[in-house]
Amino acid sequence: MRGPDSLGRGWWRRNGWGLVALLPALALMLGAAGYSDLEFWQRGRPEAVLPAADGTADFAGLRMRVAELAPATDLKRSGDRPFVLPDNMTAWRVVLDVEGPTDLEPDQVIYCAISIEDTAGNRYNDEPRELSSARTPLGNCNPENSPVPAGSGRYQTVAHFVTPRGVEIAAVRVFFGGVDQTRYVRFDR
Template identity: 90%
Template sequence: MRGPDSLGRGWWRRNVWGLVAVLPTMALMLAAAGYSDLEFWQRGKPQVVRPAADGVAEFAGLRMRVAELAPATDLKRGGDRPFVVPDSMTAWRVVLDVEGPTDLGPDEVIYCDISIEDTAGNRYGDQPRELSSARTPLGNCNPENSPVPAGSGRYQTVAHFVTPRGVEIAAVRVFFGGVDQTRYVRFDR
C-alpha cells in the first residue's frame, strides 16, 4: 500500500468510484445467481396439468384419460402360469386411453413416464423389480406397446405398479420428460 498521492489523497479517496461501482455490480451478480437458482428450482417442481371435466387431458399433442385403475390380480409369468404377488404387497394396473397423431415416425414417437401416487404423497414407478418375472407391457405411451391396434390414432398404454398392501391410490401421474420437463398430467382418483 502506497502513501498519499501528489494531491494528498489516500487509498480510499483515490478508489472511491471503483468501490461505488463494485457494490451494485456485486448486487447484480447475486441477483442473477438467485434467478438462476430459482429457475432451476422451478424446473425441479413441475406444474400440474389437470384433465377437463370429462376426464380427458390434452398434453404433448395427445389426448388421454384413465380407463382403468385397479388391482392387477390376473398377472401371468411365462407359459401362462399365474404370477403371485407377495402377501405384503398389492399389484396395480393403470390403463390409459390415448389418442394422438398416427403419422409420427419412429424418432418422433412421444414417450411418457407413468407413476401412481398414494394418499400420503409417495410415488410408485412403472415396471418395479417385484414384477420383473411377470409378463407386463411397457407403459410408455408408445403405440407399438398397445394391446389395441393404433391404426385409428387411438390406442391404450398399460402400466403396472406395486405398493404395500393397504395403500390407497390418490392419483395417476403422466410425465413427458422429452417434450416438456416443466409440467405433468395428474389424474386424481
C-alpha cells in the same frame, strides 16, 4: 500489496472505481443465481393439469383418459407361469387410452412417465423392481408398446405399479418431461 504508485496513490485510490462497479455486478450475479434456483424449484414442483368433465385431458399433443386402474392379479412370468407378489404388497395396473397424431415420425414420438399417488401423497413409479421378473409392457405412451394397434392414432399404454397392501390410490399422474417440465396431467380417482 505494493506501495503508492508514481502519483502517490495507494491501493484503495487506484482501485476505488473498480470496487464501486463490483457491487452492482455482484448484485446482478446473486440475482441471476436466485432466479436459477427459483426456476429449478418450480421444475421440482410441477403444476397439475386436470382433465375435462368427460375424463379426457389434452396435453403434449395427445388426448388421453384413464381406461382402467385396478389391482393386477393376472401377472405372468416367462413361460406363462403365474407371478406372485409377497402377501404384504399389491400390484396395480393402469391402462390409458391415448389418441395422438398419426403422422409422427419415430423420432417425434412423445414419451411419458406414469406414476400413481396414494391418499397419503406417496408416489409410486412404473416398472418397479419388485415386478422385474414379471412380463409387463413399458408404460411410456409409445404407440409401439401398445397392446392395441395404433394405426388410427388411438392406442393404449399400460403401466404396472407395486404398493404396500391396503394402500388406497388417489390419482394417476402422467408427466411429459421432454415436452413440459412445469406441468403434468393428474387424473383423480
